[in-house]
Amino acid sequence: xxxxxxxxxxxxxxxxxxxxxxxxxxxxxxxxxxxxxxxxxxxxxxxxxxxxxxxxxxxxxxxxxxxxxxxxxxxxxxxxxxxxxxxxxxxxxxxxxxxxxxxxxxxxxxxx
Amino acid sequence: xxxxxxxxxxxxxxxxxxxxxxxxxxxxxxxxxxxxxxxxxxxxxxxxxxxxxxxxxxxxxxxxxxxxxxxxxxxxxxxxxxxxxxxxxxxxxxxxxxxxxxxxxxxxxxx
Numbered sequence: 154x155x156x157x158x159x160x161x162x163x164x165x166x167x168x169x170x171x172x173x174x175x176x177x178x179x180x181x182x183x184x185x186x187x188x189x190x191x192x193x194x195x196x197x198x199x200x201x202x203x204x205x206x207x208x209x210x211x212x213x214x215x216x217x218x219x220x221x222x223x224x225x226x227x228x229x230x231x232x233x234x235x236x237x238x239x240x241x242x243x244x245x246x247x248x249x250x251x252x253x254x255x256x257x258x259x260x261x262x263x264x265x
Numbered sequence: 266x267x268x269x270x271x272x273x274x275x276x277x278x279x280x281x282x283x284x285x286x287x288x289x290x291x292x293x294x295x296x297x298x299x300x301x302x303x304x305x306x307x308x309x310x311x312x313x314x315x316x317x318x319x320x321x322x323x324x325x326x327x328x329x330x331x332x333x334x335x336x337x338x339x340x341x342x343x344x345x346x347x348x349x350x351x352x353x354x355x356x357x358x359x360x361x362x363x364x365x366x367x368x369x370x371x372x373x374x375x376x
Contacts, residue, residue, distance in 0.1 A: 157308075159308075184362065186362065186363065186364075193273070193368065193369075194368050194369075195269075195271075195353050195355075195366030195367050195368045195369055196309065196353075196364075196366050197366075198363035198364070198365070201362040201363060203362070208362055209362050209363065211363075242306075244308055244309070251360075251362065252314075253299070253311055253314045254299075254311070254364055255311060256301075256308040256309045256310070256311075257308050258307060258308045259306075259307070259308045261306070
């Protein structure tokens with residue numbers, strides 16, 4: 154399968170713990186995006202990369218959130234000191250030169 | 266007020282019906298318009314991607330954009346039970362990286 158992949162698919166953690174998610178984009182897609190989606194809402198933009206450069210960050214992305222895309226390939230999203238309000242589906246998408254964005258299956262985070 | 270507004274539904278139709286899904290947006294800088302289908306607990310799947318005003322057809326799906334009224338639509342012909350899902354509209358500007366989404370309309374097609 155050459156689509157966007159995300160790992161893990163589901164993460165359960167206790168409040169205060171750190172978690173890290175990984176996204177592997179479609180091969181040769183130079184742009185990679187992170188979104189967050191809660192029940193009954195559409196995806197909300199968090200940040201995006203063009204190659205390894207992080208070009209935009211939403212104000213939703215607090216200091217506890219950090220994203221990286223070393224070498225312009227896969228990306229990681231880390232949440233430090235998780236809170237119950239962080240419980241959501243974290244979606245990754247990729248595109249070639251800013252055109253159609255293709256989404257992965259998401260990582261569902263549950264913070265207890 | 267959200268930049269992209271979408272009637273949440275739910276919308277229930279019999280199999281074979283024509284379905285009309287609609288969104289409005291407020292930012293005139295939006296140039297690209299997308300429709301995604303999302304099944305429960307899955308990632309969104311891109312259905313249609315259009316630029317500026319006009320119509321685009323792909324099989325049973327037709328996307329329509331009216332920039333003068335900031336109104337976008339998706340029509341599904343001969344709807345099938347497998348079309349039952351949440352449909353998300355999304356927009357983005359010419360140079361923007363991010364897409365801005367509506368909150369989705371839940372559709373059920375009954376056999």
